[in-house]
Amino acid sequence: MVIIGAGECGTRAAFALREEGYDGSITLVGSEPHLPYERPPLSKEAMTSGEAPSIKAIADAARLAEHRIDLKGSTTVISIDRANRSVRLGDGSDLAYDKLLVATGSIPRKLPMSGLGARCVYLRTFDDALLIRQYLREDVRIAIVGGGFIGFELAASARKLGAEVTVVEAQPRILMRGVPEEIAAIVHETHVTEGVEIVCGDGIAAIEDDGNLVRIALSSGRTVVADLAIIGIGAVPVTALAETAGLALNNGISVDARLRTSDPHIFAAGDCCSFPLAVYGHRRVRLEAWRSAQEHGALAARNMLGAEEAHASVPWFWSDQYGLTLQIAGLPDEGERTVRRDLGDGAFILFHLKGDGRLVAASGIGPDNTVARDIRLAEMLIARSARPDLTALASTAVKLKSLLAA
Amino acid sequence: MSDWIEACAADDIDEEDVIRFDHAGRSFAIYRSPEDEFFATDGLCTHEQIHLSQGLVMGDIIECPKHNGRFNYKTGAARGAPVCVNLQTYPVKVDAGKVFIQLGN
Numbered sequence A: 001m002v003i004i005g006a007g008e009c010g011t012r013a014a015f016a017l018r019e020e021g022y023d024g025s026i027t028l029v030g031s032e033p034h035l036p037y038e039r040p041p042l043s044k045e046a047m048t049s050g051e052a053p054s055i056k057a058i059a060d061a062a063r064l065a066e067h068r069i070d071l072k073g074s075t076t077v078i079s080i081d082r083a084n085r086s087v088r089l090g091d092g093s094d095l096a097y098d099k100l101l102v103a104t105g106s107i108p109r110k111l112p113m114s115g116l117g118a119r120c121v122y123l124r125t126f127d128d129a130l131l132i133r134q135y136l137r138e139d140v141r142i143a144i145v146g147g148g149f150i151g152f153e154l155a156a157s158a159r160k161l162g163a164e165v166t167v168v169e170a171q172p173r174i175l176m177r178g179v180p181e182e183i184a185a186i187v188h189e190t191h192v193t194e195g196v197e198i199v200c201g202d203g204i205a206a207i208e209d210d211g212n213l214v215r216i217a218l219s220s221g222r223t224v225v226a227d228l229a230i231i232g233i234g235a236v237p238v239t240a241l242a243e244t245a246g247l248a249l250n251n252g253i254s255v256d257a258r259l260r261t262s263d264p265h266i267f268a269a270g271d272c273c274s275f276p277l278a279v280y281g282h283r284r285v286r287l288e289a290w291r292s293a294q295e296h297g298a299l300a301a302r303n304m305l306g307a308e309e310a311h312a313s314v315p316w317f318w319s320d321q322y323g324l325t326l327q328i329a330g331l332p333d334e335g336e337r338t339v340r341r342d343l344g345d346g347a348f349i350l351f352h353l354k355g356d357g358r359l360v361a362a363s364g365i366g367p368d369n370t371v372a373r374d375i376r377l378a379e380m381l382i383a384r385s386a387r388p389d390l391t392a393l394a395s396t397a398v399k400l401k402s403l404l405a406a
Numbered sequence B: 001m002s003d004w005i006e007a008c009a010a011d012d013i014d015e016e017d018v019i020r021f022d023h024a025g026r027s028f029a030i031y032r033s034p035e036d037e038f039f040a041t042d043g044l045c046t047h048e049q050i051h052l053s054q055g056l057v058m059g060d061i062i063e064c065p066k067h068n069g070r071f072n073y074k075t076g077a078a079r080g081a082p083v084c085v086n087l088q089t090y091p092v093k094v095d096a097g098k099v100f101i102q103l104g105n
Ligand SMILES: Cc1cc2nc3c(=O)[nH]c(=O)nc-3n(C[C@H](O)[C@H](O)[C@H](O)COP(=O)(O)OP(=O)(O)OC[C@H]3O[C@@H](n4cnc5c(N)ncnc54)[C@H](O)[C@@H]3O)c2cc1C
Pocket: A004, A005, A006, A007, A008, A009, A010, A029, A030, A031, A032, A038, A039, A040, A041, A042, A043, A075, A076, A077, A078, A103, A104, A105, A106, A123, A124, A125, A150, A238, A241, A269, A270, A271, A272, A287, A288, A289, A290, A291, A293, A316, A317, A318, A319, A320
């Protein structure tokens, strides 16, 4: 078994192969020089704890060895030879496979304009985090281009370390993609209270980076001057290998519900693939979410061993900014109406329902993990296509758990 | 052997639920199973230092509220990514409607 990409998904797949009892060889090939590590802390705790970020490894060398997972780090797969069932590595050697998993993840979308230089950066890897961290201190001006999750998590971390932060978002409001307005408004207010300047509805006309300072000219005529510009305008799936190998693509590597590509010996999983989401009538989606990457890895492993199991779970996502945690189960854009449940301490949950009363998503925000339990229960209700009573959803006197029993 | 520490009243915990109990600078989680038995573990997840008491109890599983890592709260066994380190468990007894836990030395 060969796995391309030693990220969250590929690493989980490698362990799952062993957990499922597979006894043959497992090679996990990854471009990055580090042990497989978690990305979510890079914009959060890892940025603010200590002088420099440290790696939160998914597994150390001992655990990899114990599970007989052969990690080839600092190694890039440059091509897939489907006819001979082998992959070619950067050093020119070939590696044969029975089944191949492509878990190449995604990379930041590049800002499509000239003028970007050394002071315009993106955040995806630990090495990116090391670089950004050097700038996060008092009297440093940080511009964040793009009002998405990574941008706002970085804004929170930068404020915590005393930097000045301006966020520029082209859309009329922040977190347009996938986050209901009521929740985005809380995030917005919190950042403003913490001293972040947020500019919405203004595009980037030009960027000039002389290696010391970045000048961002906005469409409105205003100029934002910063010591560092961090660009966070979304991610694109890493598909070049699959494309050259002739695998079907469709907003990422196209896989079926079993995460199989158009070649039955090749699976794809995690951020790099799009797949049919059963809970929404097999709507094809590509997710960029951590738990999903793990679930995909485990499912791909079982199917590489012949399980023929279809993907069934509900997407789930979280983000931490300051003391707030936001969690979303399902995709809120599937909803047609909303019911709100207030949990106290400013925490609340929005239930997103279809016109026929079917619960399709839930999104919540609040201090610490106040929304976690109800979001998790909502996720189970969504998985069951439940049509919960609306007054029960709105009333904290009714435990959500009791609706599951119904 | 150290003493039994009174943690809470049995009625403070719903069936198939968990509460937090802090003692001597440490945090514990006390569970009541669907079969009406009581259990105790360390209060913080072994993935990051997150209070498990805000998590969800399902059968004999406690699910961490932060990233959904799972443990069997009866044995402390880690039961799913991202957690891989087991939870410490502690003996529990119920006496006259009160729950006591026994801390190690
Ligand atoms: C800063 C940051 C914060 C995040 N925060 C959250 C969060 O709070 N909540 C959440 O749900 N999600 C979060 N995410 C998203 C989450 O981390 C991703 O969804 C997850 O990492 C996807 O896993 P993956 O294995 O599919 O891809 P990746 O983790 O990107 O791993 C892919 C790996 O494949 C390697 N690779 C690519 N091509 C090749 C090749 N040809 N040969 C060898 N190796 C190759 C890459 O180098 C990379 O290491 C965050 C992401 C980032 C960057």
